[in-house]
Amino acid sequence: MLNTLIEAFALISTWEVIIALLAASVYGLVIGSLPGLSATMATALLVPVTFYLSPIAAIATIVAASTMAIFSGDIPGALLRIPGTPASAAYADEAYAMTRKGEAELALGAGVWFSAVGGIAGTLSLMILAPPLAEIALSFSTFEYFWLAFLGLMCATLVARSSPVKAIAAMFIGLLVACIGIENPGGVPRFTFGLTDLFGGIEPIPALVGVFAVAQVMRAMLTPEPPPIPKRKFGSIMAGQWKLTKKYHVQMTRGNIIGIIIGVLPGAGADMAAWVSYAMSKKFSKEPEKFGTGHVEGLVEAGASNNASIASGWVPSLLFGIPGDTIAAIAIGVLYMKGLNPGPTLFTEKASSMYAIYLMFIIANLLMIPLGIVMIRLASYVLRAPRSSIMPVIMLCCAVGSFAIGNNMFGVVTVATFGIIGYVMEANGYPVAAMVLGVVMGTMVEQAFVTSLIKSDGSILPFFERPISAILAAFAIGAVIWPVVVWLWQRLKRQAPAATPAR
Amino acid sequence: MRLPDRVTGSFLVVLGGAAAYGGWLLPPVPGQPVGPNIFPLVIGSGLALCGLAITFGIGSTFEEEEEIIPIEGGETRPPPGRFYGLRALLPPALLLFYVAVADRLGFIITAALIVYATASALGARWRLALPLAVLAPIGIHLIFSKLLRVPLPIGLLPMPW
Numbered sequence: 295m296l297n298t299l300i301e302a303f304a305l306i307s308t309w310e311v312i313i314a315l316l317a318a319s320v321y322g323l324v325i326g327s328l329p330g331l332s333a334t335m336a337t338a339l340l341v342p343v344t345f346y347l348s349p350i351a352a353i354a355t356i357v358a359a360s361t362m363a364i365f366s367g368d369i370p371g372a373l374l375r376i377p378g379t380p381a382s383a384a385y386a387d388e389a390y391a392m393t394r395k396g397e398a399e400l401a402l403g404a405g406v407w408f409s410a411v412g413g414i415a416g417t418l419s420l421m422i423l424a425p426p427l428a429e430i431a432l433s434f435s436t437f438e439y440f441w442l443a444f445l446g447l448m449c450a451t452l453v454a455r456s457s458p459v460k461a462i463a464a465m466f467i468g469l470l471v472a473c474i475g476i477e478n479p480g481g482v483p484r485f486t487f488g489l490t491d492l493f494g495g496i497e498p499i500p501a502l503v504g505v506f507a508v509a510q511v512m513r514a515m516l517t518p519e520p521p522p523i524p525k526r527k528f529g530s531i532m533a534g535q536w537k538l539t540k541k542y543h544v545q546m547t548r549g550n551i552i553g554i555i556i557g558v559l560p561g562a563g564a565d566m567a568a569w570v571s572y573a574m575s576k577k578f579s580k581e582p583e584k585f586g587t588g589h590v591e592g593l594v595e596a597g598a599s600n601n602a603s604i605a606s607g608w609v610p611s612l613l614f615g616i617p618g619d620t621i622a623a624i625a626i627g628v629l630y631m632k633g634l635n636p637g638p639t640l641f642t643e644k645a646s647s648m649y650a651i652y653l654m655f656i657i658a659n660l661l662m663i664p665l666g667i668v669m670i671r672l673a674s675y676v677l678r679a680p681r682s683s684i685m686p687v688i689m690l691c692c693a694v695g696s697f698a699i700g701n702n703m704f705g706v707v708t709v710a711t712f713g714i715i716g717y718v719m720e721a722n723g724y725p726v727a728a729m730v731l732g733v734v735m736g737t738m739v740e741q742a743f744v745t746s747l748i749k750s751d752g753s754i755l756p757f758f759e760r761p762i763s764a765i766l767a768a769f770a771i772g773a774v775i776w777p778v779v780v781w782l783w784q785r786l787k788r789q790a791p792a793a794t795p796a797r
Numbered sequence: 798m799r800l801p802d803r804v805t806g807s808f809l810v811v812l813g814g815a816a817a818y819g820g821w822l823l824p825p826v827p828g829q830p831v832g833p834n835i836f837p838l839v840i841g842s843g844l845a846l847c848g849l850a851i852t853f854g855i856g857s858t859f860e861e862e863e864e865i866i867p868i869e870g871g872e873t874r875p876p877p878g879r880f881y882g883l884r885a886l887l888p889p890a891l892l893l894f895y896v897a898v899a900d901r902l903g904f905i906i907t908a909a910l911i912v913y914a915t916a917s918a919l920g921a922r923w924r925l926a927l928p929l930a931v932l933a934p935i936g937i938h939l940i941f942s943k944l945l946r947v948p949l950p951i952g953l954l955p956m957p958w
Binding site: 342343345346457459460462463466467469470473478479480481482484485508511512513514515516519680681682683685686687689690691692693694697698701703706707709710711713714717721722724740743744747748751752781 | 799800802805809812816819820823824825829830831832833834835836837839840841844847848850851855881882884885886887888889890891892893895896899904912913915916917918919920921925926929933937944945946947948949
């Protein structure tokens, strides 16, 4: 244990890792603070760069960029009422109301401080939850993996803020995309339409970049430019945060716990955590009437929550290769590339690398406080950059980055295609996050499913025979039936007042 | 680009049906009851069912209206013309343009054209768009080609490094 810790320290105290961590932090802070550029997009555009780094440095960039971007989305939320990332959307109104009351420092300070606290709480949950879960996971067979993956996909559709039917459809589209190629149980070309470029299948990373980055540039073409930020001087940013911590420690803890739970659930990420926590905070508050008028309580809880979910989202990713959210989905891609294949054995065979990941999360969250303060002070300059100068650079990064992944032009075609798919889906209420999880998990779901079917000789029964697999199956089937029950209930409730009992 | 649910739903029915049929045609692994055929069959049928449900409007009550955060200062925009919506297709079109010509023109020239087009489409004046079109490709080229050794197409304008 102590030896592994020392080894982990040695792993991260190289110049490459330190520079990568710092550079990715600044990058994450800037991208996160620009409205319309989300944390997922920041991470996706980083992937081509991680190719050329050592495994630990590659993971350091992902960890740092995602952590910073989630916090810095609060900055334009508070100053402009435009959330920088979707994860800040839940409380952008509240933070802006505080700015108008002249409490911008308090709102932004709470953003930094409670984000850091939440991030560290999330990291602790990762450290505590992952090893014992790994013990259990060692005894999993393909049946359990199948149900686990299925449950993950269903969770992704349950938490989407749209019609569950559309979310499930989006997930199926993603799984269908994963069917393309020859990497299937028979090794025959499937849905390749004779194109050799499709034989290798669709790479998840260009698909992600297309859905999150190109689609965003497409949307920018049709939406008006956000107004420039007014110049202002800030007072002390951290003043009063300790008092807030003492006053709202219950809210803070609750935010952390909700964030951790939502992060661990496959498919549900930081934005969901922030929405749920903000709503919880309002519900349990002693002064709910103050919400919406510039009250810091909801900010404390939701700010702690969205950052806590980032670290805990790595739990299912590291253990099962099932992403906790879209950022973790990218992280899984990077882990595979770097030879750290997710799975329970990672915690025994590569224990020092795991400790290095924990340490990097903690360092990134501590680093967030000073860097975040600097970023807040510089925000009025950064946010002045017109959109017409940022989006072209994003376009270039999309083209070059997707080319770099396989050094072939087909990656660029994939990015463009998925840009259109993502744009059309989003515009019509199909959640793209569900599709992305489908693409990432497709091969694994199919492998678990077909291997299980071959083992059971085509019979369905063995899927329910092992105890853990039966429990997981019950959860998964419950997740499928749940929306149907809600729908029926709503329907009955609507008809109840009108219908007169016939008998 | 908001299409009626009937349209997207029917499209999914067709897509799912085609996938299921395509999967069904694939040969199973010799000596095994299942193979590469079963998964697309299941997925395609599921997708077709979802499409059917969407066509009939099931589940639409769950959809929340998108919260549009109004921008302060009362922005006034000219009413968009008939082809205004097609502007959204510019980014993917530019990427395909990159695929088509980058090998011949080289990275720097193609990238400059893409940057100029994107910037102008987003309302930049030439005084911003032109320097950006010169500097951004060089910067990206430095990072990806020099630092990360991505073999970017050289084309007509090789860089000195």
